[in-house]
Every structure is written in structure tokens, then in C-alpha cells.
Amino acid sequence: FFILAATLGAFTAFLTGTQAMVSLELKKVLAYSTMSQIGYMMLALGVAGLNMNALTCAFSAGIFHLISHGAFKAALFLCAGALIHVSGSIYISEMKLSRRVMGLTWLFMWLASLSLMGVPPLSGFWSKDDILISCLQSGQYVLFVIAFVTVAITCFYTMRFMGIIFHEEEENVESEAAEKKLGPLMFVPYGILAVLTLALGL
Secondary structure (H helix, E strand, C coil): CHHHHHHHHHHHHHHHHHHHHHCCEHHHHHHHHHHHHHHHHHHHHHHHCCCHHHHHHHHHHHHHHHHHHHHHHHHHHHHHHHHHHHHCCCEHHHCCCCCCCCHHHHHHHHHHHHHHHCCCCCHHHHHHHHHHHHHHHCCCHHHHHHHHHHHHHHHHHHHHHHHHHHCCCCCCHHHHHHHCCCCHHHHHHHHHHHHHHHHHHC
16 A cells, blocks of 8 residues: 555656646646645655655654745745736746746745755755655655656756746836736745745745
């Protein structure tokens, strides 16, 4: 049972991560990413039952990743709503927004994105790191490799959507006026969540 749970978790994390690599809809990328992170959680709970040495680390890592993911992914979905509102498009290739005008949204979205990628000292780093360590502690080296490759895939699709949206040379000039209308009601909630993922990591 535990081998099956861990294997399905690792496979889910990898497969849905590859789907996020090629999706053009921002919320679809985040949805596939969510499935991938849930795969990590199931991987942790699976390896927790395989070895006494991994039990505490893996179980706590799975629960911590659930909490950590809840913070940074909620921030990303709220940011996505703001970007769609401003750009009038659901496709990352049609957004091309100004990080100068949308400075706070850009900053908070990068904080949440770096946590998703697993960059220290953000919370996503510690929870993913513990899941990878748990795979080694339980002797599941193949699952460790799959999970580690999925970390690289996560970095790729996260850099991809952030790069296309905010770091393309050409900016969506039609959205310039709309960007300035983003008030505190929109950016404060995802700002709090982005700061929370930093606080959890620290």
C-alpha cells in the first residue's frame, strides 16, 4: 500500500508538472502545478510508512507541504485573477504586463513563485527538501530521482510563465491604464499570503 501511494504520488507530481510546462492558460498552469504538489504530499505520506527512520520526517514534511502550498499557491491564484482582470486575457502569451506599473503584484507573485520552485529560505524549500530527504531515508532512490527531476520541471514552468508575463520586451500597452486601477482590495490579500510563505520559511 505504501509503495503504491508513494509511486502514484511521484508519478502524479512528474506527469502534471510536464503538463504545466506546455500550457498557455495561466490558471491551467497553476492547476497542473497544484496537482503536482499534491503528488509530492502523497509521495511523502507513502514513504512515511516504508521505514521507521523516515516516518516522522516524511509525515511532517507532507503536512508542512500542505500548509506551505496552501499559502503560496493561493497567492498565485489570486495574482492570476488580478493579471487576467488587468490584461483581459487568460493566456500568458497575451499578457506581457509592466512590472514597473504593477510593482507590488510583480513582487508578491515572485515571492510565491520562488516558494513554489523551492528557493530558500521560503517555505516551499523546507517542505520539498524534507520530502526528498524522506525518500533517501526510506531507501526509495528511484522515487527520489523522479521527485528531484520534478523540482527542475517546476522551476522551468514557473520561470516560463513569470518570464512571459513580466519580462518580455514588448508590453501590453492597452493594459497600462487598467493596471493603475488595481487597488488594495486586490493586492493586499495575495500580499499577505506571499509574506506568509516567507514567514513560514524563516
